[in-house]
Amino acid sequence: MSFTxxxxxxxxxxxxxxxxxxxxxxxxxxxxxxxxxxNVLIRIIKVAIRNVFRIRNLSPLSTNVRREETLARLLDNVxxxxxxxxxxxxxxxxxxxxxxxxxxxxxIVGLAVGFGAQSLVKDxxxxxxxxFEDQFSVGDHIRIxxxxxxxxxxxxxxxxxxxWTGEVHILxxxxxxxxxxxxxxxxxxxVDVGIAYEEDIEKAERILSExxxxxxxxxxxxxxxxxxxxxxxxxxxxxxxxxxxxxxxxMHGAVARKIRRxxxxxxxxxxxxxxxxxMVMLSREEQxxxxxx
Numbered sequence: 001m002s003f004t005x006x007x008x009x010x011x012x013x014x015x016x017x018x019x020x021x022x023x024x025x026x027x028x029x030x031x032x033x034x035x036x037x038x039n040v041l042i043r044i045i046k047v048a049i050r051n052v053f054r055i056r057n058l059s060p061l062s063t064n065v066r067r068e069e070t071l072a073r074l075l076d077n078v079x080x081x082x083x084x085x086x087x088x089x090x091x092x093x094x095x096x097x098x099x100x101x102x103x104x105x106x107x108i109v110g111l112a113v114g115f116g117a118q119s120l121v122k123d124x125x126x127x128x129x130x131x132f133e134d135q136f137s138v139g140d141h142i143r144i145x146x147x148x149x150x151x152x153x154x155x156x157x158x159x160x161x162x163x164w165t166g167e168v169h170i171l172x173x174x175x176x177x178x179x180x181x182x183x184x185x186x187x188x189x190x191v192d193v194g195i196a197y198e199e200d201i202e203k204a205e206r207i208l209s210e211x212x213x214x215x216x217x218x219x220x221x222x223x224x225x226x227x228x229x230x231x232x233x234x235x236x237x238x239x240x241x242x243x244x245x246x247x248x249x250x251m252h253g254a255v256a257r258k259i260r261r262x263x264x265x266x267x268x269x270x271x272x273x274x275x276x277x278x279m280v281m282l283s284r285e286e287q288x289x290x291x292x293x
Contacts, residue, residue, distance in 0.1 A: 030094045038087040045079045071131050120157070122174035127156035130173060140183040141250045144176055186223050187252035189245040191259045193267075194238035196275040201231075201239060204272050208241060211266045219258060221251040226259065238275045 053068045129135075131154060136142050140151050142161065149163040159176065161169045195204045205228065212226045226245035233240040243263075247255045267274055 123157045126173035143180040183249045189252035189256040191243040193241045196273045
């Protein structure tokens with residue numbers, strides 16, 4: 001009998017053995033149970049994650065819905081990867097494959113890939129903590145280094161910022177070391193108003209206070225009634241009053257422009273002069289006459 005015939009006969013004998021089929025059936029049953037338990041476990045954990053974020057959204061503390069959704073999807077993906085990785089290792093163990101050797105080889109390969117993709121790993125880890133710690137969210141107005149604008153998207157690897165002129169800056173999360181978020185707290189509008197020295201200062205203060213009393217009902221961007229702090233500066237040609245107004249986040253610029261317009265119209269209506277630069281031109285002859293030549 002040839003070597004090939006002996007090998008075929010050995011295989012046939014093995015398949016005709018009851019123990020072989022029992023062992024194979026037992027292995028398939030274990031694999032099916034492992035996959036079933038993995039799927040059930042993933043579903044349970046996903047439901048638990050969704051319920052946790054649903055409860056957070058119902059709490060009186062303010063939460064960003066888009067941030068919560070991003071974080072929930074991130075955790076869902078992490079759970080799927082981890083559970084299926086464990087399930088695959090258990091299946092390989094059932095198939096009598098040396099898992100330790102595979103893990104050792106995978107560790108060496110992973111180490112080599114890690115050295116070549118350090119920046120990518122850094123970006124992903126930084127992106128996770130940006131989302132998890134809620135450093136900023138989509139729609140916030142932030143400044144990162146020399147870039148400032150509204151956050152359009154936050155990913156695990158990059159963050160997109162749209163400038164007010166339309167440019168979109170795409171920044172790797174690993175390069176974000178310092179962030180200034182202008183959208184977390186209320187903003188402050190500062191308006192300086194110049195009054196001529198010839199005007200009645202007390203009357204001007206009273207008129208400005210009357211105007212400020214009417215602004216909260218007029219502009220919903222105001223958090224409270226603006227304050228007239230008093231005389232801020234005595235310049236060569238005018239007395240400068242300072243008005244401060246607390247506004248909703250990032251609304252200070254628009255509110256300041258509206259207050260300046262209202263102040264100008266109201267002061268004109270009350271006959272209070274806002275000084276402006278004047279230029280006096282003298283001819284050559286008038287200059288000679290004034291100097292007595």
